[in-house]
Amino acid sequence: MAAAGPPDGAALAARLRDGDLAAAPAVLNLVENRGAAARPQIAALLGGVSPTALGAEAAGHVIGVTGPPGAGKSTLLSTLVREWRGQDRSVAVLAVDPSSRRSGGSLLGDRARITFDPHDAATFIRSTAAGTRLGGLAPATRAAAHALAIAFDVVVIETVGVGQSETEISEVADTVAVIVQPGSGDSLQFLKSGIMEIPDVLVVTKADLGQIALRARRDLAAALRSAGSRDTAVVAVSAVASPPVGMAELTQALDAHRATLDLPARRLASRRASALADFVVEHGERGLRAVGGRRDAGRLLAAQDPGDDIPTLVAALEAAAPGIMGTA
Amino acid sequence: MSDTEHRLPERDRPWMMRTYAGHSTAKKSNELYRSNLSKGQTGLSIAFDLPTQTGYDADHELARGEVGKVGVPVAHKGDMKQLLDGIPLDKMNTSMTINATAAWLLALYIVTAEDTGVDQQLLQGTTQNDIIKEFLARGTYAFPPGPSMRLIADMVAYTVTEVPKWNPINICSYHLQEAGATPVQEIAYAMSNAIAVLDAVRERVEEDQMGRVFSRISFFVNAGVRFVEEHAKLRAMGILWEELGRERYGVTDEKQLRFRYGVQVNSLGLTESQPENNVQRIVLEALAVTMGRNARARAVQLPAWNEALGLPRPWDQQWALRMQQVLAYETDLLEYPDIFEGSVVMDGLVSELLEGARAEMAVVAEHGGAVAGVDYMKAALVDSHRERIHRIEAGEQIVVGLNKYTETEPSPLMDEEGGIMTVDLGVQQEAIEALAAWRESRDQAAVDAALAEVRRVALTDENIMQATIAAARAGVTTGEWSQALRDAFGEYRGPTGVGEAAAGADDQDIEALREEVDRVSDALGRRLKILVGKPGLDGHSNGSEQIAVRARDAGMDVVYEGIRLTPAQITQSALQEGVHVVGLSILSGSHRELIPDIVTSLREAGVDAPVVVGGIIPEADEQPLKDAGVAAVYTPKDFDMRRIMRDIVALVAEHNGIADPAAAGAA
The missing domain is CATH 3.40.50.280 (Cobalamin-binding domain)
Incomplete structure (x- = not known):
């Protein structure tokens, strides 16, 4: 059998605009494709779902879920997906696996920990290996989040909270939830010292531990106040309790954050940050210098049309640094 | 040296001989058991099919293709009665390879005995009932670790007074070796597992019962073809067990401190290539568990030579039984005291293994014990197994007929069916129809009430056994009982162990x-x-x-x-x-x-x-x-x-x- 070309990006965009959830696997196959032939199709896809094409921001809620290894992210997510489906909301999960890439390969194990009905067309789960940097988001994950938010009610990006991922996830998500487990003093210290970015929602897992979880919740709330945050909701949950505890409260806290958000501003910032990150992945620090450094790049992006999609913004950066395109 | 020192005054009685068996239907399996017993087998070993082991009825989506395959389906007390028809339960010693649903199958066994006029006080046998190794190696778990350990503790607490000759649990190191464990890992993880069980039981029985509890815990071990080291492993386990009884649980009675184990020898090392070589492997492995009197198995079951090809036929199982009989009745093995007493080699091997096992047990304890440490042990086993495969691929570990001496004549043992048994594909349909008929015939109100009681008890601290036995009497099915507990405890997916596995050596x-x-x-x-x-x-x-x-x-x-x-x-x-x-x-x-x-x-x-x-x-x-x-x-x-x-x-x-x-x- 001969190799089929990459799928038609414009057609996929049209399907997403029509709310066709079954387009999701092909969308991911396309945005993950790093081949030259895929580039114009990815541009067509993202162009077709851009605010310019839609006349508005995509309605879906992009939620970043992150936290240290072992905090219970996958277990929580499994229960949370059920809760959202119970509210009749469609859910896409982009699980970013932190596996080392020494061999180039990775074991994508998160899927095993998320239980869902295989006959349910409104739940989509895709595991992706992390980018080349520790914990970094791959360009495909950013592009997929933007695209799927057209068709899905909720798009979750799940990452392990190490290295760069927290900063990156806050660049992409409308709402960032950080998961910590009681007794993990690190989170507390990181918050106090400012190493950890202040999340929009802080989730304390293992609420079934009772007093310990309550105390953790109190300590974290105090740390957040001393770090200057008055808005962060702190929610205690237990996904392993039967029935699970705190799920409705958590979805309400996520919704409440989204309701107060200036969505067009956050999405615009997200697209521009994603474009810059993609540009750096493609052309490296040398490319960045060619456009005059990070600050100039930011200025250039700020001058573009607010409705532009990521590939258009990347192209604008590339145009400003003609030397880097070389003969490739 | 006087005669009495190097000879026994009278020849030892042989170990109990079993064959792990069961397939298709309760009726067919009953015929097989009777035929095996008539050939000189001295105990029963029941193999249940996977739906029965994991708590599903034959009509469940997951049961498709599995009914009657690796064992016999037992859905309710009617099936159990047919399975044991004509077998005297007051005399028979029955081993049931059943874990997640062990409480249920024991209840069916008790009710079947009751119906034939045999009091549960007289029942002898073993329920495997070791859930940790299911998480680690065998995969027939149904409930999360916490509730699973509670079910085990309930069974131990119940049987110690009500079914006093029963071994409620067989701590299994067998499956760990099958999953690639080294001898040190096999010992350490089995002992850590036993500690988790005994600690859980200690909370449910009176302190003065601990000696009796300790004495009812038996082991199910493996023996590989490195039979000298394997024998040393069993001696080391005996020493550790006694030490554990004395030091951790305060047991003083010598009889209660004895390390008792049954064995099924290694299947991992059996090959599909030149499968006749498996016969000599199995015999050598049987020697590992029988040759030293101080660490001799109480019960032995041997695999069939063609296990790596498919399901063994009755003749293949007969051959495995005959190996045991030759060893026990023809050789002079049972005429002597322990033949390794004072052996420098054996003592050296034992202390090596003891040292390694103690260190590894300490690591498991650091991980919070066997229940909390399942992920750690699982990843360690995946690593060991990868090492083993690597050695075979590289030719460092010789497997005759597989990676060396591979030239072979055509085997006359392979008939037109490939030298294995094939299970009739109609078995599942038959089971589904029988199940529907059973559900039609019973008192549904009594079934509903019994299941409601199981669900209620599951959410309390009460012992699950009484409600389970009542459900068995009422005609509840395996799938229904398990679903009641799944509702109460939640579904569980075990660790895969692969995420944590280290990368292999680059070459x-x-x-x-x-x-x-x-x-x-x-x-x-x-x-x-x-x-x-x-x-x-x-x-x-x-x-x-x-x-x-x-x-x-x-x-x-x-x-x-x-x-x-x-x-x-x-x-x-x-x-x-x-x-x-x-x-x-x-x-x-x-x-x-x-x-x-x-x-x-x-x-x-x-x-x-x-x-x-x-x-x-x-x-x-x-x-x-x-x-x-x-x-x-x-x-x-x-x-x-x-x-x-x-x-x-x-x-x-x-x-x-x-x-x-x-x-x-x-x-």
């Missing part, structure tokens, strides 16, 4: 493979992605775990979801994950039903990725699977995983029209 082979994976990935536009899936109820995940780890080391993106997947789940994963190839593993014999289902389901969903299959697949089934759309079939004789990986990459390249660089160069 030239793997480097070359990575280059090829990179090349194909570049041509595909994204990294070559494989789904490794285990359909059906079979929990023997060693093979699929090794494939998953190796594929990662070769540079692929690997989606591995663990065991017990339905065709719909596999299809959904393959579709959503956008994989380039699907690898499926089945060892339970359900491949003829499940694999074509999955291929059809994949194609209907628009997934055209090639499908490869690995497992215990009889040669005769290979072509039908290929006709159903399977691209390649791998069996235990394909031990070289490097070759399997190369095949998979080539398959993906060919399927996607990516040219072979060698061929392109030649053109």
